[in-house]
Amino acid sequence: MKMLTKIYNKHKNQEELTKEELMFLYEIDSEIISFGYGKDPRIGKIINKRNIKKDLAFLYETSEDRISLTEEEALQGNKKYHYGYLDLREWSTITDLVFPEEIGGYLDLEHLKIIENVVFPKKVRGYLDLRYLISTKSLILPEEIYADLYLNNLVDVTGITFPKRIGQKLFLSGLINVDSLVLPEYIGDSLIIGELLTAKYLRMPKEIGGDLRLNSLTSSEDLILPKVIGGDLDLNSLTSASGLVFPDFIGGYLDLGKVTSSEGLKLPKKIGDFLDLRNLTNDKELVLPEEIGGDLDLSGLNNSKGLIFPKIIDGDLFLNSLTSCEGIILPKNEQGEFYIPGHIVYCNFTKEELIEAAKRTEENQMKLDRVKN
Numbered sequence: 001m002k003m004l005t006k007i008y009n010k011h012k013n014q015e016e017l018t019k020e021e022l023m024f025l026y027e028i029d030s031e032i033i034s035f036g037y038g039k040d041p042r043i044g045k046i047i048n049k050r051n052i053k054k055d056l057a058f059l060y061e062t063s064e065d066r067i068s069l070t071e072e073e074a075l076q077g078n079k080k081y082h083y084g085y086l087d088l089r090e091w092s093t094i095t096d097l098v099f100p101e102e103i104g105g106y107l108d109l110e111h112l113k114i115i116e117n118v119v120f121p122k123k124v125r126g127y128l129d130l131r132y133l134i135s136t137k138s139l140i141l142p143e144e145i146y147a148d149l150y151l152n153n154l155v156d157v158t159g160i161t162f163p164k165r166i167g168q169k170l171f172l173s174g175l176i177n178v179d180s181l182v183l184p185e186y187i188g189d190s191l192i193i194g195e196l197l198t199a200k201y202l203r204m205p206k207e208i209g210g211d212l213r214l215n216s217l218t219s220s221e222d223l224i225l226p227k228v229i230g231g232d233l234d235l236n237s238l239t240s241a242s243g244l245v246f247p248d249f250i251g252g253y254l255d256l257g258k259v260t261s262s263e264g265l266k267l268p269k270k271i272g273d274f275l276d277l278r279n280l281t282n283d284k285e286l287v288l289p290e291e292i293g294g295d296l297d298l299s300g301l302n303n304s305k306g307l308i309f310p311k312i313i314d315g316d317l318f319l320n321s322l323t324s325c326e327g328i329i330l331p332k333n334e335q336g337e338f339y340i341p342g343h344i345v346y347c348n349f350t351k352e353e354l355i356e357a358a359k360r361t362e363e364n365q366m367k368l369d370r371v372k373n
Contacts, residue, residue: 004032004042011046022055026083026104056081060102074100085126094118106147115139131171136160148189157181169210176216178202190231199223211252220244232273241265253294260300262286274315281321283307299346304328313341325349330358 007021023029025046034040053064060067060081067081068074074082077098085105088094093114099107099121106126112133120142127147135156141149146167153174162182168189175181176195182203183191190210196202199214200222211231217223220241225233232252235241241256242264253273259265260279267275267289274294280286282303288296288310295315301307304319305327317340325347330338338355345351 001034001040004034004040008042008046011049019059022059026055026059028059052083056083068100074103082121088112089129109133110150127168130154134174172196194234215255236276257297277301278318296341309341311341316344316346317341319345319347322347322349325354325357327361328354328357329361330355 003024007017007025010017010021017025024032025043032040032043052069053067056067057064062080066079067083068076068079069083071086071088073079074086075097079100080102082100082103085107086099086103087108089108089110091109092111094109094112095114095116095118097117098119101121102123102125103121104125106128107121107124108127108129110129110131112130115133115136120140122142123144123146124142125146127150128142128145129150131150131152133151134153136159138159140161141163143163144165145163148169148171149163149166150171152171154172155174155176157172157175157178158180163184165186166184166188170184170187170191172191172193173195175193176197178196178201180201183205185205186207187205188209190213191205191208192211192213194213195216196214197216197218199217199220202222204224205226207228208226209228209230211234212226212229213232213234215234215236217235218237218239220235220238220243223244225244225246227247229247230251232255233250234255236255236257238256239258239260241259242261244266246254246266246268248268249270249272250268251272253276254268254271255276257276257278259277260281261284262280262282263284265286267287269289270291271289272293274297275289275292276297278297279300280298281300283301283306286307288308290310291312292310293314295318296310296313297318299318299320301319302321302323304322304325306329307327308329309331311331330340333339338358340351340354345354347354
């Protein structure tokens, strides 16, 4: 707001603006966020009094005839920058078209079904909507999309070159199988591939800031997860996650609700929300996270021998199927006392019985240690 006030005062005094001030005013690198709702009205007052083409030509080091302000100008070809958005949502076919190299807002091609010999912008500073596109033989998408990329009905990704970066969500809801798919390296929000059955030939992003939806995936073979997942990870159709390498931290929940065996399962150290392992029947080799921000559902577990609980569970703990609490290892608080993490324990035992079982487990371990020594 201080920067905008400075520019507004210079505008009123008819002073020249610097390149950095023009970059700020036209929101080239980032959006101007005001204290109230909507855009600060001073932005429009300043821009409406300026020669927009001249300003943008100066910023992009080009001639004014390569700057477009209208749809008609933008589709003439040989444009460096289009100021604003392009709403072409009623178009069903596009052939032999070169878009401006950069679009300052969204590019809406919602109802496009046929696309041939089209050169997309290198950058789209809003969303790109191609949600009704079913297939294409060859398509080079923008290198960077600042908001969402909608490809909801795409069933064949053969020959498609995806952006390197997507600022918000990527929707690939219609994909069932892929022969070869290299996804963007960075997705700022969520990746939705809810119908995908196999991860073979799939190269995942290195970082996803939001959710990763793979809720139809039946096998984890060849699946290499991103190193960073800031939101939820939905794998609720997997029956085994043996050998799957999870990130150390998942910001949301982890849904492994159909996994039945813990053999080879290596979970993250920290999960921001709940962990669903409701169909797990044994705890062989199971190492739970150190911290879970929501519920821990182990309602199908029937053997707890050697089970070490997380130090922190901020939600409820489900142990509905346990017939014995022998061997349970509970964490200790700062005073060295055993405690039950979470708010409610769903099982056949009282908290006191669980704590007594944990004490016996600790005493037995101490005896074994003395014998070994």
